[in-house]
Amino acid sequence: MTELIVEPPDFVRERALLEKTWGKNRGLLGWLSETGHKPIGLRYIVTAFCFFALGGIEAALMRLQLSRPNNHFLNPDLYNQLFTVHGSTMMFLFAVPVMLGMAIYFVPLMVGTRNVPFPKLNAYGYFVYLAGGLFLYVMFFLGAGPDAGWFSYVPLSGPAFDPGKRADTWAQMITFTEFSALIVAVEIVVCAFKQRAPGMSLNRIPLFVWSMIMVSFMIMFAMPAVMLDSTYLLFDRTFSMHFFNRAEGGDPIFYQHMFWFFGHPEVYIIFIPGLGFISSIVTAFTQRKIFGYVAMVSTLVITAFMGFSVWVHHMFATGIPQLGSSFFTAASLMIVIPTGVQIFCWTATLWSGRLRIATPLLYVFGFFVVFIVGGLTGVMLGSVPIDWQVHDTFFVVAHLHYVLIGGAVFPLFGALHFWFPKWTGRMYSEALGQLSFWFLLIGFNVTFFPMHLLGLYGMPRRVYTYDAGTGWSPMNALASMSAMLIALSILTMLMNFARYRQRGPLAGPNPWNADTLDWAVASPPPSYNFLHIPVVAGLHAVWDAAPDQAYVTGIRFDKREVLVTKTLDAEPDHKHELPGHSLAPFLLAVTTTIGLIGSIFFGWWFTVGMVLSGVVLIYWSWPRREEVREQLLAEEAR
Amino acid sequence: MTQRVIDVSALEEETADSRAVLWWGNLSMMAIEGAIFAMLIATYLYLRVVNLDWPPSTVPRPDLLWPSINLGILLLTFAPALILDRAALRDNAPLCRLALAACVVAGAAFLVIQFRVLANLGFKWSDHAYGSVVWTCVGYHMLHVLSATAETALLFVYALVRPILKKQRLDFRCTAVYWYFVILMWLPFYFIVFIEPHLTRKGY
Numbered sequence: 001m002t003e004l005i006v007e008p009p010d011f012v013r014e015r016a017l018l019e020k021t022w023g024k025n026r027g028l029l030g031w032l033s034e035t036g037h038k039p040i041g042l043r044y045i046v047t048a049f050c051f052f053a054l055g056g057i058e059a060a061l062m063r064l065q066l067s068r069p070n071n072h073f074l075n076p077d078l079y080n081q082l083f084t085v086h087g088s089t090m091m092f093l094f095a096v097p098v099m100l101g102m103a104i105y106f107v108p109l110m111v112g113t114r115n116v117p118f119p120k121l122n123a124y125g126y127f128v129y130l131a132g133g134l135f136l137y138v139m140f141f142l143g144a145g146p147d148a149g150w151f152s153y154v155p156l157s158g159p160a161f162d163p164g165k166r167a168d169t170w171a172q173m174i175t176f177t178e179f180s181a182l183i184v185a186v187e188i189v190v191c192a193f194k195q196r197a198p199g200m201s202l203n204r205i206p207l208f209v210w211s212m213i214m215v216s217f218m219i220m221f222a223m224p225a226v227m228l229d230s231t232y233l234l235f236d237r238t239f240s241m242h243f244f245n246r247a248e249g250g251d252p253i254f255y256q257h258m259f260w261f262f263g264h265p266e267v268y269i270i271f272i273p274g275l276g277f278i279s280s281i282v283t284a285f286t287q288r289k290i291f292g293y294v295a296m297v298s299t300l301v302i303t304a305f306m307g308f309s310v311w312v313h314h315m316f317a318t319g320i321p322q323l324g325s326s327f328f329t330a331a332s333l334m335i336v337i338p339t340g341v342q343i344f345c346w347t348a349t350l351w352s353g354r355l356r357i358a359t360p361l362l363y364v365f366g367f368f369v370v371f372i373v374g375g376l377t378g379v380m381l382g383s384v385p386i387d388w389q390v391h392d393t394f395f396v397v398a399h400l401h402y403v404l405i406g407g408a409v410f411p412l413f414g415a416l417h418f419w420f421p422k423w424t425g426r427m428y429s430e431a432l433g434q435l436s437f438w439f440l441l442i443g444f445n446v447t448f449f450p451m452h453l454l455g456l457y458g459m460p461r462r463v464y465t466y467d468a469g470t471g472w473s474p475m476n477a478l479a480s481m482s483a484m485l486i487a488l489s490i491l492t493m494l495m496n497f498a499r500y501r502q503r504g505p506l507a508g509p510n511p512w513n514a515d516t517l518d519w520a521v522a523s524p525p526p527s528y529n530f531l532h533i534p535v536v537a538g539l540h541a542v543w544d545a546a547p548d549q550a551y552v553t554g555i556r557f558d559k560r561e562v563l564v565t566k567t568l569d570a571e572p573d574h575k576h577e578l579p580g581h582s583l584a585p586f587l588l589a590v591t592t593t594i595g596l597i598g599s600i601f602f603g604w605w606f607t608v609g610m611v612l613s614g615v616v617l618i619y620w621s622w623p624r625r626e627e628v629r630e631q632l633l634a635e636e637a638r
Numbered sequence: 639m640t641q642r643v644i645d646v647s648a649l650e651e652e653t654a655d656s657r658a659v660l661w662w663g664n665l666s667m668m669a670i671e672g673a674i675f676a677m678l679i680a681t682y683l684y685l686r687v688v689n690l691d692w693p694p695s696t697v698p699r700p701d702l703l704w705p706s707i708n709l710g711i712l713l714l715t716f717a718p719a720l721i722l723d724r725a726a727l728r729d730n731a732p733l734c735r736l737a738l739a740a741c742v743v744a745g746a747a748f749l750v751i752q753f754r755v756l757a758n759l760g761f762k763w764s765d766h767a768y769g770s771v772v773w774t775c776v777g778y779h780m781l782h783v784l785s786a787t788a789e790t791a792l793l794f795v796y797a798l799v800r801p802i803l804k805k806q807r808l809d810f811r812c813t814a815v816y817w818y819f820v821i822l823m824w825l826p827f828y829f830i831v832f833i834e835p836h837l838t839r840k841g842y
Binding site: 549553570574618 | 695
């Protein structure tokens, strides 16, 4: 099918035409009707970081409260709300959405296409996420912040012990955020399986994209569990149902099963994208092919599957049968194997490559240190006797922050530095980047390592204060002081980015000489991504490209046309026109919000929301007259 | 200077079969909803295990007549859904319209009867955990029939006033597949809500 043509000298006219077809509209309405994957991906990332900042402020307030014994800076009620909102924000409004934003931004670029398969749905997913986050914070500032912990266990969060709307706020926020996560998951799976550039067969998909595919599958089967669980909670609270009411045949433990059937995969949903970032960074900063590609992909798949079989290790203290405990202990310990294989593959890659020590790679090293400590305490917690001993103490707080900050935030910050030139077209300051890394590494360890010991000394989690006689004061003071270093690290990073976003030296398309297709386009990428859909010649698309590497012609520039390829070997299959900008996603998000928020006050608001959404959906899907005419002409012409 | 290219201008524009991205989107949505259905059934089974008295002794044995008629209606909907699927593939517009109309009528009939069935269950969602899970299962499935019916109705109206092109034929086929899904998903619910209480009754 490959043929030779005489290449025109430049493509000024073509580029202008593509920009006209794919470019953004101006003004507020233009912003609300945007459907491009890059603007939406960036919105996810920026919004998630705003929530990260809010969650960080909540953490700082809590550390201030715990910095000395018998402190009365915060009252117990506010403290309860703070740790609940902090946990919920970091898990549901920061960690997952920021990873999904990275996926939405980079997966279409890395597989070599122009946009995600369902652009309007994608825009809708963002607005729903935004609405859910704002809803939580509005309720929090109105004094109705949820206060039963980020997993909101019944019966504490049930109708008997949590009157008012606090638990409802939490439960409905879940619905919003999981909705958006499910939408992104579908986008990623379909994009990665159907829209890859010709030549990118399954065994040439970059590890970043593989990690996002596995995360998407995990989302599709884990998120429904928490949506259903929080819906049961809402039903118990709003409609007097009895899912978790022991007196009427319900079961509170069932809440925990459903929650952790989601909750443990959630940890992997947050951490597997980090593996993708690390593979990208390690490949670029060693300038060598990744060691053990097949092993890496298969361990990703194994981790994703095994992530579903370990949830009960969060519930060892609930008195589940011994046999069950043993099974889940074994499964929990086994999941170390695939993660270990990955760490050894990266080590082998680093060992045999030419290292370029820069901020992104430093963050990868930081990940190794912090995450391995978190993994080791995870193995400890996976065994029942230790778990019983330290359950609900600060040991668990230390463990989960080591795993999540080590497994997700370190790689993420590395990725932010790595892709900063791609987003802005400018280089960040290496000195400031390294400074922020060392602040974070030291600040994080000095803040959270003492918490292991505090836990072993018996300090329970979620207490708003403690007595001086407990002996917990020095380490708490240390942790609180060192938390300032973490804040300093984030501020340094933000300053670095803000300052060098417009003033940094020009980066060019590929400053790191990295291997994936996102580096084959200009920085920042144009709205249409690729002038020509590329043809991929190997696993490392940029490195393996021949000097006259083939590309695809015959995709129209005056329509939003993309190439759909075959799932296994990515041979060209057919052309597909994507929808353009539209206000419908925003309107649908508004009607969804009306329905979901209204229904925690009065059930019939759900019906109102559904009817309104139905009307918007008709507007959403009804084709415009000129579109139909054009298609009709096209079909008659054939 | 010469350049190697792969020219795709001759490739088909859009497709109405399983190669389309919408087809894959539809499958993904059904996978997600299938997971929710599975978890609803898991809820029922879990609560059944932890309760000694299940269904609660106050719950009458379910009347089988109307639920079974309704099951029959839903199973019969397979026919117009299949016809819609095939007719869309063969570009037979009149048959598509007919099949769409038949699906709407069948879906509406099912919903009306299902309301009656719910009203005659003999217990409410707020009576006990059994009531909660049964009402949620039936309600959740009705929501699916409602959305399938509404979507089919919209496509029917569209098919009356506008030409049926390839994109619409793909929509029809995805809707037909969604009907298969909605029909199949009712079978386990029908079994646990109406049959199972007749077969075994813990606590008797």
